[in-house]
Amino acid sequence: MIQGTLRASRSHRQFLAPTLRSIASTLQQGLFAEELSGRAGLLQSVDPRVKIIALVELLLSISFAHSAWIIVAVYATGLVLAARSAVSPWMLLRRVWLAMPFFTIPLALPALVLTPGPAMAILPLGLIVTRTGAAAALFLLLRVSTSLTLALVLVYTTAWNDILRALNSLGLPRTFALMLAMTHRYIDLLLRATGDMLLSRESRLVGRLSTTDGQRLVGAAAGALLDKSIRLSGEVYLAMLSRGYTGAALGLEHLDLTGRDRLVLVVATAFSTAALLFGRYLSRGL
Amino acid sequence: MNPDPVFSVHDLRFTYPDGQQALEGVALELLPRECAVIVGANGCGKSTLLKILDGLYFPSAGTVRAFGEPLTQSALMDSKTNLAFRRRVGLVFQDPDVQLFLSSVTDELAFAPLQLGFDQPEVRRRVDAALVELRIEKIRERAPHRLSGGEKRRVALASVLTLDPEVWLLDEPSAGLDPRSHSWLIEFIRDQHKLGKTIITATHDLSLAEEIATTIHVFSEDHRIVAAGPPDVILGDHDLLHRCNLYHYHSRASQHQPEK
Numbered sequence: 001m002i003q004g005t006l007r008a009s010r011s012h013r014q015f016l017a018p019t020l021r022s023i024a025s026t027l028q029q030g031l032f033a034e035e036l037s038g039r040a041g042l043l044q045s046v047d048p049r050v051k052i053i054a055l056v057e058l059l060l061s062i063s064f065a066h067s068a069w070i071i072v073a074v075y076a077t078g079l080v081l082a083a084r085s086a087v088s089p090w091m092l093l094r095r096v097w098l099a100m101p102f103f104t105i106p107l108a109l110p111a112l113v114l115t116p117g118p119a120m121a122i123l124p125l126g127l128i129v130t131r132t133g134a135a136a137a138l139f140l141l142l143r144v145s146t147s148l149t150l151a152l153v154l155v156y157t158t159a160w161n162d163i164l165r166a167l168n169s170l171g172l173p174r175t176f177a178l179m180l181a182m183t184h185r186y187i188d189l190l191l192r193a194t195g196d197m198l199l200s201r202e203s204r205l206v207g208r209l210s211t212t213d214g215q216r217l218v219g220a221a222a223g224a225l226l227d228k229s230i231r232l233s234g235e236v237y238l239a240m241l242s243r244g245y246t247g248a249a250l251g252l253e254h255l256d257l258t259g260r261d262r263l264v265l266v267v268a269t270a271f272s273t274a275a276l277l278f279g280r281y282l283s284r285g286l
Numbered sequence: 287m288n289p290d291p292v293f294s295v296h297d298l299r300f301t302y303p304d305g306q307q308a309l310e311g312v313a314l315e316l317l318p319r320e321c322a323v324i325v326g327a328n329g330c331g332k333s334t335l336l337k338i339l340d341g342l343y344f345p346s347a348g349t350v351r352a353f354g355e356p357l358t359q360s361a362l363m364d365s366k367t368n369l370a371f372r373r374r375v376g377l378v379f380q381d382p383d384v385q386l387f388l389s390s391v392t393d394e395l396a397f398a399p400l401q402l403g404f405d406q407p408e409v410r411r412r413v414d415a416a417l418v419e420l421r422i423e424k425i426r427e428r429a430p431h432r433l434s435g436g437e438k439r440r441v442a443l444a445s446v447l448t449l450d451p452e453v454w455l456l457d458e459p460s461a462g463l464d465p466r467s468h469s470w471l472i473e474f475i476r477d478q479h480k481l482g483k484t485i486i487t488a489t490h491d492l493s494l495a496e497e498i499a500t501t502i503h504v505f506s507e508d509h510r511i512v513a514a515g516p517p518d519v520i521l522g523d524h525d526l527l528h529r530c531n532l533y534h535y536h537s538r539a540s541q542h543q544p545e546k
Contacts, residue, residue, distance in 0.1 A: 034432060159427060161389035181389040185431050189383055235384040238342045242379075243445070244372040244401030246365065252396045252413075253406055 036156045041085035043157035047261040048166035054268035055154050061272045062146050065279025068138060074275055075146040078153055087156045096148045104144045108137040160184060165251065174249035182236070190229055197221050290354055291315040292453055292484050293339050298348035300334055308334040310509040312348070318452075321475070321485040323495040323517075326505025327531035332488035333380060336455045339486065340377040341368075373402050376451035380458040382438035386430035391422065391441050394430055398449045409448075416444040420474075436467035443474065454478060456487040460494045472497045492532060496521055506530050 037044060043051060058078075062071045079089040113123070117132025154163070161181065168177040201217065209217065257265075298312040308331045316322050316339075326332050337343040338350060341362050350357040352371065362368045376398075379385040388394045395413045404412070417423045420440045425433060430441050439459070446454065456475070460468050475498050479485050489495060495502055495517065502520040504513040506529070513526055520526070527533060 034429065159390070159429075161393060161427070161429065164389060165393075178388075181393075182387050185387060185389055185429070188431050232384065235379070235381070236387050238337065239377075239379055239385050239387065240397075241342060242340050242372070242377045243398035243449070244369070245397075246368070246401070248401070250397075250400040251393060252400070252409065 033156055034159065036087055037159045037162075039086040041087070041157060043081060043085040043153065045260075046264050047257055048158045048162040049170055050257065050261045050265045050268070051154055051158060052163070052166050052170060053265060054272070055150055057269055057272035058150055058275070059147055061276035061279060062143055064276055066281075067279050068142055070275050070279035071139070071142045071146050075142070075149060077271070078146065078149045082149075082153045082156070085153070085157045087153065092149055092152055095152065096145050099148070100141065100145060104141060108140045111136040111140065168251060169253075174251060177251070178249040186229075186232065186236075189232075190225065193228060194221070194225060197224065289318050291351075292318050292353060293357075293486075294351045295335075295339075296349050298335075298338065298350065299346045300331070300338065300343065301346045307509060309338075309345070312509070312511050314503055314511050314514065316484065316486055317501075318484050319479075319482050321479045321498050321500045322487070322503060323499035323501070324486065324488045324503045324505060324511075325490060325492065325495050325520075325530075325532055326488075327490055327507055330505040330507055330530075331509040332490075332505055333457050336377060336457050336486070336488050340375055340455055341371060342377075369402060372398075373449065374451055375453045375455065376446035376449045377455040378442050378446050378457060378459060380461060382435075382442040383431065385442040385445060386438060389429055390427055391417075391430055391433075391444075392426050394441060394445050395448045398445060402449065412448040412450070416447045419447060420444040435462045436464060439463060439467065439471070451483070453484040453486065456485065456489075458489050458491075459487060460489060460491045468494075490532060492521060492527070504530055504532070 058074055062074050065071050065074075079092065082092055083089050112129045112133040113127045115130055115133035115136050117130035119128045120131045120134055121129040123129060158166075164172075164177045164181050168174055198221070201221070293314075293316040295312055295314050298309050299307075300309040301307050310331075312331070312335065324332050324335065334343060338345060339352070339357075341352070341357055344359045353374065355361065355367075357371075362371065386394050388397060392413060395416050396409050399409045399412050417426055420443060422437065422440050422444060425437060425441075430438060433441065439462075443459075454475075459471055459475070463471060472494065475485055475487070479498070485498070487494070487498065499517045501514060502517050503511050504520060504526060506512040512530065513520060513523070
């Protein structure tokens with residue numbers, strides 16, 4: 001029995017507590033994003049198709065920009081738009097730059113010393129930081145942080161189902177959109193089930209588990225969750241069949257764009273084109 | 287003379303692939319415009335029977351006829367037959383999280399009529415009407431999985447209402463509902479019945495059965511239908527209800543008699 005093998009061990013707490021925290025945080029973020037997209041704000045009132053096209057245009061313009069100032073200008077524009085849309089720019093800055101050390105900085109660091117060019121600084125072990133390498137690393141950081149910020153602004157100001165509908169009407173196959181929608185929906189459900197499962201176990205646990213017992217219980221929970229998800233997928237398929245599904249993914253068609261949406265699209269396209277042209281032809285560097 | 291049955295089931299047996307027996311020699315007839323309630327304890331086979339009546343499972347033995355025609359896998363492989371059957375019969379699943387698989391309430395309500403070939407204006411008309419009927423206009427763009435239990439149940443019903451089926455199959459529709467939602471559900475079922483719909487409800491909630499049933503079929507725990515009749519006769523037979531593990535402290539049957 002589990003009770004009989006309880007031993008003082010830190011590994012159990014080290015594993016379970018962060019898992020529970022992370023599940024709760026994921027759920028809260030989902031709720032948070034839904035709440036933000038429902039607020040009254042500048043971008044919330046724009047058609048999601050326009051927002052997606054504008055995002056793609058801006059991403060292209062910063063990808064081809066040779067001037068850091070242009071990328072910074074697009075970044076600043078993204079933050080201003082966020083502020084006008086009831087999304088805190090500080091929250092965006094925090095979220096983006098907290099992720100950078102884990103994903104982008106490790107990729108940018110080698111460029112400092114591996115890119116050929118004039119020397120800028122000499123590090124221990126004889127590593128030489130080149131000017132070209134520093135510029136490459138800077139551009140990578142700026143492009144990633146700006147892209148991530150713009151994408152977050154889209155996600156925070158647009159309901160998930162509107163994004164999917166917009167992608168669908170912009171050419172994403174309906175079957176793919178349906179798969180994405182269902183994946184998002186059932187990840188949420190299974191996350192909740194996982195959270196409930198772990199909490200229920202915590203509530204019945206006295207003392208601490210040994211590492212082995214902790215691992216065994218985590219394995220059992222994973223198995224139970226897999227079984228649940230397989231059963232659920234079978235039932236969902238039956239529910240689809242029951243309502244006439246025969247393999248064709250159909251959806252309601254979008255209404256026409258309003259005059260305001262068209263104006264936003266023109267402004268976004270003009271801004272992106274200007275950023276692309278200036279960014280392409282201005283001299284490289286700050 | 288009785289009208290032709292909507293469903294007629296003879297000597298129905300069903301075994302799941304893992305060997306679990308779900309139905310054992312079930313026989314019943316369900317007539318048009320009746321509000322039939324199938325009562326039974328958990329695990330007796332009610333949900334399986336509803337899935338068979340909806341052409342989602344097919345029996346291991348025995349026959350099922352729907353609207354006078356055999357309801358078989360090969361019959362439903364024909365797209366015209368499948369379309370006609372799905373337009374006439376709607377199933378509301380026990381778990382709304384199974385039934386509601388899309389990312390907005392509007393998409394959920396539009397799913398069935400779009401699949402069954404209605405044009406876009408007609409689908410929009412049906413969606414709008416169902417939103418009003420079920421009083422869920424304010425949550426039309428919400429994600430179904432973020433709704434409360436009562437709201438999910440309303441959306442699940444609305445997702446079938448947009449089909450406007452002749453026959454409603456309801457699997458434990460009162461599960462998890464608070465008293466106000468329970469009362470609302472009873473009104474909804476009565477309204478559909480008044481409109482001439484056939485309602486077939488599987489439940490172990492005897493108070494719901496008492497409120498809506500015109501006929502009650504009783505499942506025993508060995509997966510058979512052991513009795514059928516008018517509500518006052520069936521609900522008055524305390525020995526029968528006790529044998530079938532249907533005593534419920536909310537039920538009138540158990541109010542004056544302690545559980546044995």
